[in-house]
Amino acid sequence: MLKRYIAIFLISLATYSLAQNPVSKAQDSIEIARDSIKNAEFLKNIGNGYLPIGFFDLDLRYLIKFNQYEGFRTGLGGITNDLFSERYRVNGYAVYGFKDKRYKYSIGGGIRVNKASNTWINLSYTDDLRETGSSTFLTDKRFFTFFEPRLLNINLFHRHITKAISVQHKVSNHLLSETQFSTSKINPTYNYNFVLDDESYNTFDISTAKLSLQWSPFSKFEVNGDKVVVTKDGFPKFTLQVTQGFKSVFGSDFNFSKLDFRTIQQFEHSNDAKTTMTLVAGIAGGETPLTHLYHAYPNNITKETILQRFSVAGLNSFETMYFNEFFSDKFSTLQLKHFFRPFKISERFKPQLVLISRYALGDMKSISRHQGITFNRLNHLYSESGFEINKLLLGFGLSFAYRYGAYHLPNFEDNIAFKFTFNISL
Template sequence: MQAQNSAINFLKIEQDSVKKSFFLKQIGNGYFPTKYFDFDLRYLVKYNQFEGLRTGLGGVTNKNFSEKYKINGYTVYGFRDDAYKFSIGGSVRLSESTNTWLNLSYTDDLQETGSSKFLTDTRFFQFFEPRLLNIDLFHRHITQAISIAHKFHPKLSTETQFSSSNVEPTYNYVFNLDGEQFNKFQFTTATLSMQWSPFSQFRIADNVYKNIKEGYPKFTLQYSRSIKDVLKGDFNFSKLDFKTIHRHLHKNKNVSEFTLVSGIARGDVPLTHLYHAYPNNINKETILQRFSVAGITSFETMFFNEFFSDKFTTVQLKHFLKPFNISQRYKPQLVLISRFAIGDINNPERHENISFGSLRKGYTESGFEINKLLFGFGLSFTYRYGGYHLPNFEDNIAFKFTFNLTL
């Protein structure tokens, strides 16, 4: 009897441990799980220069609700612009073995001007997104979209999307196209995105491929086409975007990471759909006034809205030294960083009421981070040099906090 009770207690402890591990994993992925619905922690609290404090609720149904259907959505409120934003969507699984989903969505929200994302990018969550604090150039969009996500192979994921968007900049901007002036835009866009992970490893479990080891490099390619006069689209243009990430683990447990992002846009492209290089420097006079929090992949010395391009390439190199083993819990880490960006823009005169430069001379910055000094916080120092070195020495320096927290 005693042996039986011990076995029962052991199983109970193991089950509790599995539940705790699952809960922490979900929290780390940005979800607070409940029985049928997982709340998305990304929508709880954020801050930016246009909305001020932004808060709300959102989430998605989980497998207990259905393994074939998903319902997702969110609603948020910005206190400074005094406006609600929301999104509602649904998905239906067409094939389990190829993880094929048909998705529908309706979104009324803000997007940072010059930003772009890949449809096939996996979800990325940070408890604290530092770069968002200082963004001030947004456009509002109302977008209806339908897409199909499909795995042709465990190592090749694709998503195809067709969308229609009404876009209105929140700032004073005019796109002058052959004498016709636009301050609001309608886009009808078809997009194909592919992500190839040739060195990742998979195994079959319950008739579904599970990723058991992330392999590098990874490659992502995306083509978008905006079509004029279809569903009232205003412009013809195309965009081709590429990204590759490579990580190498050295024998001494140092890690080197290489990231290349490139894009080219051709046709009649308003500022909202051009590229920036993810700047993260505040337009303030002194180093201390610009003191904020460093991002993960942003250019720390590049000022917000300083450059826009219709063709660009960025290269980022990071070398993570093995953490300093000061104690069991205290292990700060030194990271060496170098970033480079180059780009250009055709017809800059089309973009009225806003001034910006090009990246044709090549932009370079280098520096280091010392992470996890105290409660996940660290320090970052970056220096701007090369073609866009500024006359005032202090303007080339970015000194910031870093924040890294893992569960």
């Protein structure tokens, strides 16, 4: 618990220090304008998670993190920028976990074959950890926070050594695509066996092909020089991803299919308030091990009292759902948030109230295939509601959530999640 709070403090302190970088004041008006542009560009890069150093952009994601398996994880990584080449790029990282005492790394690169459609062919080799049950979309634009709240408490990881080739292609300004073929050697770091046809696998090889599409039909764009920039981030947005696992291809052990979908809707109100709705769904069929199935992004640790479970609330996680409580081969979640207009108590103190409701539903057909780990089915509606009061002090706020409905627990305290939040804008 102490290590977790130290990690939160260190990362948050670094975040606040970077966010408070002042704009230098020059006497000459032209220099002021230039400095403002440079600072705006610098903060934009920082907000995207990069620190430009010449022809190389240092990736801030790898500087310091903390989780239950690796403890503190620190390292360096980055990607070359246009000063290096507008056609070629090289990226990679190397990190070290102090608790598991292992190095992890990735090396890759890409070549742009068409500038108009921003088509890139990429290659990568990665030896790292991944959270079991997590699911991501290839086409997601880079999402960066100075620390990831859920990561502090995750303990269920699997090691993967993955070789991948992918093609990024902009079909139109509104439609982005990415196709990837990869082979992976999977080794769970926990006690797990996948039983299939009287054979038990505790390590396995997987070869997959993925196609991901991101459609933003209501966003608006304009040409700025030789670049297309977003002038209006329109809603709703839709993302679809199809995954196919191939048995016996490059030694792969399983044949399975997955379909993942997400849509995000946002309503802007006249009083500076807004409402967001996020629907996520996924289904997996065939011979799918637990590593490639789904959880509903839980964010509650298994401790006896509310204060022992006090940690950091996530951005889109279920705060009252315990880690490793549910796994599913098909699931859907709906999250509703209403952001009230910030309370302007002073120019620097503007806390904001957010009302939140979350719902999840899923199922698991063949629990008996997954041995060595205990979990529940999510075949009834999971419900939680609560609120956040954000930006009370230096970006910190408070969060409260209550679990009710089909999965309400007998002990009243076990249904409550009381945490703090961290939100800061660059």
